[in-house]
Amino acid sequence: xxxxxxxxxxxxxxxxxxxxxxxxxxxxxxxxxxxxxxxxxxxxxxxxxxxxxxxxxxxxxxxxxxxxxxxxxxxxxxxxxxxxxxxxxxxxxxxxxxxxxxxxxxxxxxxxxxxxxxxxxxxxxxxxxxxxxxxxxxxxxxxxxxxxxxxxxxxxxxxxxxxxxxxxxxxxxxxxxxxxxxxxxxxxxxxxxxxxxxxxxxxxxxxxxxxxxxxxxxxxxxxxxxxxxxxxxxxxxxxxxxxxxxxxxxxxxxxxxxxxxx
Amino acid sequence: xxxxxxxxxxxxxxxxxxxxxxxxxxxxxxxxxxxxxxxxxxxxxxxxxxxxxxxxxxxxxxxxxxxxxxxxxxxxxxxxxxxxxxxxxxxxxxxxxxxxxxxxxxxxxxxxxxxxxxxxxxxxxxxxxxxxxxxxxxxxxxxxxxxxxxxxxxxxxxxxxxxxxxxxxxxxxxxxxxxxxxxxxxxxxxxxxxxxxxxxxxxx
Numbered sequence: 058x059x060x061x062x063x064x065x066x067x068x069x070x071x072x073x074x075x076x077x078x079x080x081x082x083x084x085x086x087x088x089x090x091x092x093x094x095x096x097x098x099x100x101x102x103x104x105x106x107x108x109x110x111x112x113x114x115x116x117x118x119x120x121x122x123x124x125x126x127x128x129x130x131x132x133x134x135x136x137x138x139x140x141x142x143x144x145x146x147x148x149x150x151x152x153x154x155x156x157x158x159x160x161x162x163x164x165x166x167x168x169x170x171x172x173x174x175x176x177x178x179x180x181x182x183x184x185x186x187x188x189x190x191x192x193x194x195x196x197x198x199x200x201x202x203x204x205x206x207x208x209x210x211x212x213x214x215x216x217x218x219x220x221x222x223x224x225x226x227x228x229x230x231x232x233x234x235x236x237x238x239x240x241x242x243x244x245x246x247x248x249x250x251x252x253x254x255x256x257x258x259x260x261x262x263x264x265x266x267x268x269x270x271x272x273x274x275x276x277x278x279x280x281x282x283x284x285x286x287x288x289x290x291x292x293x294x295x296x297x298x299x300x301x302x303x304x305x306x307x308x309x310x311x312x313x314x315x316x317x318x319x
Numbered sequence: 320x321x322x323x324x325x326x327x328x329x330x331x332x333x334x335x336x337x338x339x340x341x342x343x344x345x346x347x348x349x350x351x352x353x354x355x356x357x358x359x360x361x362x363x364x365x366x367x368x369x370x371x372x373x374x375x376x377x378x379x380x381x382x383x384x385x386x387x388x389x390x391x392x393x394x395x396x397x398x399x400x401x402x403x404x405x406x407x408x409x410x411x412x413x414x415x416x417x418x419x420x421x422x423x424x425x426x427x428x429x430x431x432x433x434x435x436x437x438x439x440x441x442x443x444x445x446x447x448x449x450x451x452x453x454x455x456x457x458x459x460x461x462x463x464x465x466x467x468x469x470x471x472x473x474x475x476x477x478x479x480x481x482x483x484x485x486x487x488x489x490x491x492x493x494x495x496x497x498x499x500x501x502x503x504x505x506x507x508x509x510x511x512x513x514x515x516x517x518x519x520x521x522x523x
Contacts, residue, residue, distance in 0.1 A: 178368040180462040317441040317458040
């Protein structure tokens with residue numbers, strides 16, 4: 058039986074993990090490869106790195122950091138940020154990443170999803186998207202809209218339509234981040250995740266809002282999401298308590314959620 | 320002294336396999352031509368992408384014959400990973416591809432009406448006893464839409480369940496193969512890779 062995945066998410070600036078609230082006010086946490094190694098030894102299932110300033114600084118993704126991480130952790134990891142074309146994807150894969158996450162760039166140029174899937178396989182392309190509740194309208198029938206560029210710019214696109222289209226173009230996984238819940242530590246947007254999971258047949262990764270083990274349990278019990286992005290609860294110095302991966306998995310297993318290494 | 324070669328084609332994830340072999344304290348070289356396979360004690364064929372693309376890459380590198388010679392006749396120890404396992408069979412539904420045919424059987428797609436395709440994540444594998452003894456049952460990392468159906472059940476080394484039972488690992492003589500990614504399966508995967516690298520002769 059396939060287990061539910063816990064994915065630790067790192068926002069990277071200059072090779073170091075940082076932590077923001079609502080996409081702002083980043084504080085420094087640790088060097089990326091060191092924190093990755095700590096999480097690996099604690100038996101995280103997967104890692105994702107976002108080079109959060111690559112796009113705005115119009116530069117390529119931080120390949121040296123990707124390489125350093127690849128030498129230390131032997132679980133899948135995804136990189137995103139600053140990916141503009143197939144060459145960028147190939148560089149990141151060659152450096153040891155398993156998958157590439159595309160977000161704002163895919164909204165501007167959806168063909169990058171199809172091209173990436175054709176060149177490297179669907180399993181290498183994760184469509185990541187930032188979603189906000191905006192109310193139901195003719196243009197946004199689900200009431201959930203896609204935002205880009207650090208969740209600052211509205212696109213006028215319906216989130217469910219977008220992930221369906223992305224999966225159709227060849228994305229092997231879809232990661233949906235709730236802008237409303239991100240950084241609030243109030244739990245995942247379960248309504249959004251249920252709608253997203255029903256909209257696509259590829260695996261859904263839920264993101265935004267995890268603050269306690271109960272939030273993970275609610276996600277996996279009440280939706281079909283296959284994986285959960287967690288970050289603050291693992292390592293943010295702003296949190297009153299950080300959880301180990303082992304603690305989280307033990308709690309999930311005790312509550313009937315299938316996980317690796319409980 | 321082991322002489323390990325990792326076949327490197329552009330769509331594959333040879334660098335990740337190299338990192339894992341390095342981490343285990345072994346030395347390996349990439350093989351990109353038929354000549355690069357000569358003298359190898361262990362050959363690893365990583366796999367990412369499609370069966371058709373992998374077969375095409377091997378042909379373009381002029382490696383198909385040399386690989387078959389090394390593995391089937393010289394009995395060089397061989398480990399195929401993911402698509403590197405699938406192409407050992409006669410045929411794959413993926414792109415209706417004619418494969419190497421070292422093992423009897425075919426490769427078919429998961430039933431998308433029953434399970435999400437691709438299978439992506441950690442799944443528990445049950446192993447049969449073989450030259451390694453009993454490998455502990457553990458979770459390994461899978462990414463696959465297709466899976467092998469060996470004609471000879473004696474070739475099946477490990478099984479897992481996704482909608483229904485499927486073949487997760489193969490062993491026949493000097494040929495080992497895993498549908499999961501040993502190089503991305505944490506300590507369980509590294510442990511299995513080490514057992515393979517520690518083998519000294521094929522054909523047992």
